[in-house]
Amino acid sequence: MNEQIVILDFGSQYTQVIARRIRECSVYSTILHFNTPAAEIARLKPSGIILSGGPSSVYTPKAPMPDPAIFALGVPVLGICYGVQLLAKFLGGTVEKGLKREYGKGTLTVKDPTCALFKKLPKSLQVWNSHGDKLTKLPAGFKPVAVTENSEFAAIESRAQKFFGLQFHPEVVHTPKGREIISNFVHGVCGCGRNWTMRHYLDQAVEEIRAQVGQEHVILGLSGGVDSSVAAALLHKAIGDQLTCIFVNNGLLRAREADVVQEVFGRHFKMKLQYENASPLFLKKLKGVTDPERKRKIIGGLFIDVFTAATKRAGKAKFLAQGTLYPDVIESVPIAGNPAALIKSHHNVGGLPKKLKFALVEPLKCLFKDEVRQLGLELGLPKEIVWRQPFPGPGLAVRILGEVTPARCEILRNADAIVVEEMKASGLYYKIWQSFAVLLPIRSVGVMGDERTYDYTIAIRAVESQDGMTADWVKLPYELLEKLASRIINEVKGVNRCVLDITSKPPGTIEWE
Ligand code: XMP
Numbered sequence: 367m368n369e370q371i372v373i374l375d376f377g378s379q380y381t382q383v384i385a386r387r388i389r390e391c392s393v394y395s396t397i398l399h400f401n402t403p404a405a406e407i408a409r410l411k412p413s414g415i416i417l418s419g420g421p422s423s424v425y426t427p428k429a430p431m432p433d434p435a436i437f438a439l440g441v442p443v444l445g446i447c448y449g450v451q452l453l454a455k456f457l458g459g460t461v462e463k464g465l466k467r468e469y470g471k472g473t474l475t476v477k478d479p480t481c482a483l484f485k486k487l488p489k490s491l492q493v494w495n496s497h498g499d500k501l502t503k504l505p506a507g508f509k510p511v512a513v514t515e516n517s518e519f520a521a522i523e524s525r526a527q528k529f530f531g532l533q534f535h536p537e538v539v540h541t542p543k544g545r546e547i548i549s550n551f552v553h554g555v556c557g558c559g560r561n562w563t564m565r566h567y568l569d570q571a572v573e574e575i576r577a578q579v580g581q582e583h584v585i586l587g588l589s590g591g592v593d594s595s596v597a598a599a600l601l602h603k604a605i606g607d608q609l610t611c612i613f614v615n616n617g618l619l620r621a622r623e624a625d626v627v628q629e630v631f632g633r634h635f636k637m638k639l640q641y642e643n644a645s646p647l648f649l650k651k652l653k654g655v656t657d658p659e660r661k662r663k664i665i666g667g668l669f670i671d672v673f674t675a676a677t678k679r680a681g682k683a684k685f686l687a688q689g690t691l692y693p694d695v696i697e698s699v700p701i702a703g704n705p706a707a708l709i710k711s712h713h714n715v716g717g718l719p720k721k722l723k724f725a726l727v728e729p730l731k732c733l734f735k736d737e738v739r740q741l742g743l744e745l746g747l748p749k750e751i752v753w754r755q756p757f758p759g760p761g762l763a764v765r766i767l768g769e770v771t772p773a774r775c776e777i778l779r780n781a782d783a784i785v786v787e788e789m790k791a792s793g794l795y796y797k798i799w800q801s802f803a804v805l806l807p808i809r810s811v812g813v814m815g816d817e818r819t820y821d822y823t824i825a826i827r828a829v830e831s832q833d834g835m836t837a838d839w840v841k842l843p844y845e846l847l848e849k850l851a852s853r854i855i856n857e858v859k860g861v862n863r864c865v866l867d868i869t870s871k872p873p874g875t876i877e878w879e
Contacts (some may be wrong), residue, residue, distance in 0.1 A: 370557050371395040372412040376401065376420030376430045376448050382692050383537045384416060384446070384861065386734055387548045389567070392560035404435035414442040414556035417449030423499050424451040432456075440556045441526035444483075447497050450522070450531035457505035457529070458841040465612040468533075471540065472514040473760060474521070476675055481511040481523050482554045483530055483547050493520075494540035497533060498669055528555055564737070564744045568600070571729050571741075575604035583683035584727055588639070590627045592754055593689030593706045593730060596738050599793065600729050601687055602637050607686070610638045610680045612670050616665065617645030617775065618761030621783040640680055644672045652763065652770040656807075658879040661770065665760045674722060686724035691738060693833075718856055755800045764877045768807030773860070774822075778805040780858045781824045785850060789828070792846050799831035801840070803854070804867070804878045812862035821862035824854050830875055837871040 371388050375381045375397050377380050388395040388728065400420075407415070410569040415436060434456050437443065443451040451461045474491045476484045493514065500520040504510065507529075512521035514534070530551065536544035552558050584601060589768040596602045601609045611631060615624045624641070632639040632732075651664050670697040677683065730738055762778050763770050781803040789795035804825040812819040826847070831837035842850075850865035 369413050370406055373397045373416045373433055374399045376418050378419035380537050381418045387537050391549050392562050393558045394562040395553050400430040400432055404433040407826045412441055413558050417445040417452050419447030444551050445531040450533055451499055452533045452748045454501050454505055457507035460503035461499050462502045463499055467498045468516045474514050476512045478511040484549050485550050485554055487546055488544055490624045491543050493533045493534035494538050542618050565739045568744050572604040575729055579605055584685040584687050585607045585677050585680055585683045586611050586687040590623055596742040597687055597689035597730055597753045599747055607638055608835050612640045612676045613841050615645050615796055616648045618763045621779045642676050649772055656768050661763050662760050685727045687727040690728045692732055692734055764879045765804045777860045777872045781854045782851045787847050788850055798840050801828040809861055819862045821860050823863040824861050825865050825867050827867045837876050839868045
């Protein structure tokens with residue numbers, strides 16, 4: 367790969383977001399440790415260098431510093447936030463503690479529209495700031511090109527050297543035109559073409575997996591969700607039969623879920639798939655349990671037991687693969703005195719690796735959800751899997767209020783299948799975050815034909831969300847609601863009433879538990 371942008375990481379939580387923005391420009395990028403020697407960087411022949419932001423101040427004793435020789439490589443440089451302060455420090459400017467910390471939204475006014483970074487952009491832009499220190503004197507050769515309310519040097523350039531500095535963060539979504547600014551740097555200033563696609567990413571990921579794994583065997587817990595499915599397909603492409611996927615049927619799956627997984631991964635991809643039917647065990651242990659937290663604990667604990675036993679049967683494996691995505695792992699370069707590595711433990715598999723003493727393979731660690739979906743399509747996974755809505759690890763147990771029994775599972779599974787089918791038929795299934803049925807533990811009176819019934823109630827839940835943290839209920843068309851209710855009540859034995867959940871999150875949660 368000849369064209370690439372090097373990103374030097376000074377510990378910003380947004381470094382991976384910069385890399386993602388560059389992938390969006392169809393350009394390859396490499397993230398390197400902040401003090402990578404200039405000679406090593408030069409060997410990569412980068413078209414440009416980006417200095418990331420970071421939590422430090424350039425004047426603190428142990429602040430992370432780049433090799434000063436990077437500024438003599440003759441390569442365009444873009445400093446972002448802390449990166450601008452580095453430009454100032456190394457090229458002769460001054461940085462001071464800002465009197466007022468600039469944090470959050472700001473308005474950028476472009477003073478010099480001939481600056482390549484702002485080509486074809488409006489004069490006034492919304493930007494996102496997050497810095498305390500502030501540039502007070504520009505290095506020789508630099509000119510201010512844009513200002514904010516708080517800073518007369520919000521964007522600076524040294525046109526002759528092709529050095530640029532932005533005090534705000536162009537990579538985050540809160541800078542709506544930030545992509546264009548980065549694209550202007552990558553294409554306009556650095557002259558990169560658009561040659562890097564998901565296909566290239568895939569080839570590279572395959573090579574990296576092969577290099578990491580060698581001849582060893584790998585085990586992966588396949589849930590049928592997007593992340594583990596894409597990880598499985600990717601690993602299988604890289605190492606074929608050295609991969610064993612373990613699929614645990616906990617008895618709390620949706621209709622046809624176990625069949626689809628066996629069909630797609632076993633029969634179509636011909637992966638080594640170890641199917642563990644632990645359904646009777648889970649249902650036995652859940653008998654009589656109504657407390658939601660206890661249900662979760664039982665399910666989580668059993669999953670670890672079943673999975674651990676299954677790995678032993680799978681044979682000797684050195685690695686455990688996980689479909690961890692970048693948003694699951696918010697990592698920073700450990701800066702001296704600040705080993706800032708914040709790892710969110712995954713809902714379902716937290717605790718597994720430690721207990722099992724495997725080395726980890728996490729081939730999706732640098733990707734965001736939408737990129738994982740793209741990769742899944744590139745790998746030939748069906749739309750049904752790639753675009754599937756999130757489904758919680760404890761499965762139907764968080765959607766059956768009260769005791770989880772085989773009969774109640776059956777009722778909910780049948781009702782849920784109708785919701786999924788009708789949502790797909792209406793075209794809404796792939797447009798919203800989640801849509802599903804919930805089984806309430808109350809029964810009420812109804813009439814069916816000449817008979818009086820005394821049956822359960824199903825609640826329909828459909829929500830819009832970006833990340834599951836907040837959500838809004840979806841105003842489904844009346845015709846669709848009518849069809850859902852009438853089909854569920856007519857076709858699902860044991861249900862005689864249907865209601866719609868119109869609670870947003872907060873204050874509600876998405877699942878009822
Ligand atoms: P709540 O109900 O907390 O759910 O608003 C937020 C999102 O998380 C999903 N969820 C889970 N996902 N394991 C998962 O993998 C779990 O234990 C779990 N609990 C909730 C839920 O479906 C929603 O998308």
